[in-house]
Amino acid sequence: MDPIDQAHQSREWLIESCRRMLLIRHFEETLIGLQNQGHFAGHYHVYIGQEATGVPALSCLAPDDHIFTTHRNHGHLLARGAEPGRMYAEILGRRDGYNKGKGGTFHIAASHLGFHHTSGIVGGIIPLAAGAAYAAKARKTGQIAVCLIGDGALEEGAAPESFNIASLWKLPVLYLCENNGKYGAGRALGAAQSFSMAAYPLTDLPKVYKIPAQQVDGTDALAVYRVVSEVVGKIRQGQGPQFIETHTVRWPGSESNWPVVPVVTSVDLAWDASAAPEKFRDWYRASDPVLAFIRKIVEAGAATRAQLAEIDAQAVDLIDRAAKFALASPFPEPQEALTDVFA
Ligand SMILES: Cc1ncc(C[n+]2csc(CCOP(=O)(O)OP(=O)(O)O)c2C)c(N)n1
Ligand SMILES: [Mg+2]
Structure with missing residues (x-):
């Protein structure tokens, strides 16, 4: 068996990936509640529905690799092991945030995790990533x-x-x-295709620059892991840049400008979506990549439903404590407004 297949079947990898996906899901669900309660202002973007891309993809990296991300960064940072409490504190503008509350949701940087700039x-990050690679x-x-x-x-x-x-x-x-x-920006522009790119499929664009490019189902964590680990190996061998397009699903809670949580994710929901309002039920039943991953782990015999429910309960508890930590964190002092700010 090659090492990739071994990793696929590693019980530890499956369970750790599931834990991280659930952590991201609950982080975002709780964040939506924090905004609804008025704890932070302005627009923000959640990673719900894309967990099965970020978690397996980032698990293929070495601890000192460089990572650049965007306005939809929460899931990427958490997948890499960021502390949820410091993430919330940053988003809420508090002193214990990763950037002392000055970066907010769009600009979380955590250099020790490889995120030098978000x-x-x-x-904006595309040329920066090329610079770090250079x-x-x-x-x-x-x-x-x-x-x-x-x-x-x-x-x-x-x-x-940059390509x-x-x-x-x-x-x-x-x-x-x-x-x-x-x-993006809460706009629902249609099905899983880009409506404003003349180069379509999107992989046509990097291919023009002789960058190998492939597509993968971004809702299938194992497929993402297989493709990303193979491609990362080629890059490390000196083969140059590579491009992967993952097809992820749209989470219906994001369809309005201000996200809503139709139902709190749970392990039981993977087998019985009736707790979700009818309008959203199909998504949780058929499209949710986290629930699909949970079913896959149980069907493969890598963990029982009860074991995953325990992991889920721990994630809920961790997120609950993280939110309390952030809410208890003070705002920065006004006289610190220009400290650490480059101008
Ligand atoms: C240079 C620039 N133009 C426009 C915007 C406004 N804007 C914020 S998110 C977004 C959509 C981005 O779409 P995509 O890169 O597919 O990310 P998604 O939100 O879908 O994850 C736009 C146009 C921006 N932030 N920066
Ligand atoms: Mg998009």
Whole structure:
């Protein structure tokens, strides 16, 4: 059996991935409640429905790889092991946040986890990832850079410019494009395809620059793991940049400008979606990648429903404590407003 298949079947990997997916799900569900209660203002983006891409993909990286992400970053940071309490504190503008509350939801940076910069500017990180990859190559550190973008980011001029340089210089960079049918900024623009890209399928664009590009079902955690681990291996061997498009699903709770939680996710929901309001039931029954992963683990005999329910209860408890930690954290002092700010 090759190492990839072994990893697929590793009970530890399956359970750890499930734990992280549930943690992300509950983090976002609780965050929506925090905003509804008025604990933070302004727009924000949740990662619900994309957990089966971020968790397995980031599990393929080394601890010192560089990761760049966007306005939809919460799931990526948590997948990498960020502390939910410090994440909430950052989003709520509190002093114990990863960036002392000055970055907020769009700009969470956690360098010790590889996230040196997170940007709300769509496409803004694409050249930065190429720069980090260039530094790694020049210094021969063996690190790679991962650029987590949405389908909409490919419309920015920074994408083709960066692809060109990355390809010419054979930079160690992975472009991981999560195609969620573009529900950015709460807009529901249609089914899982990009409506504003002339280059379609999206993989056509990197291919023009001779960057190998492939598509994978982003709701299938095992398929994502298989593709990302294979591609990361090629990048580390010096084969240059690679592009992966994952097809993820749109979570119906995000269809309005302000997300709503139709039902709190639970392990039982994987077999009986009747707790969800009728309008949302089909999504939880047929499309939710976390619930599909839970069913797969139980059917494969890697864990029982009761064991996963216990893991879920621990995730709920951790998130509950994280929210309390953030709410108890003070706001930064006014005189610190310009500390750590580059201008
Ligand atoms: C340069 C720039 N233009 C426009 C916006 C407004 N905006 C925020 S999210 C978004 C959609 C992004 O779509 P995509 O990259 O597919 O990410 P998704 O939200 O779907 O995950 C847009 C246009 C922005 N933040 N930056
Ligand atoms: Mg999108």
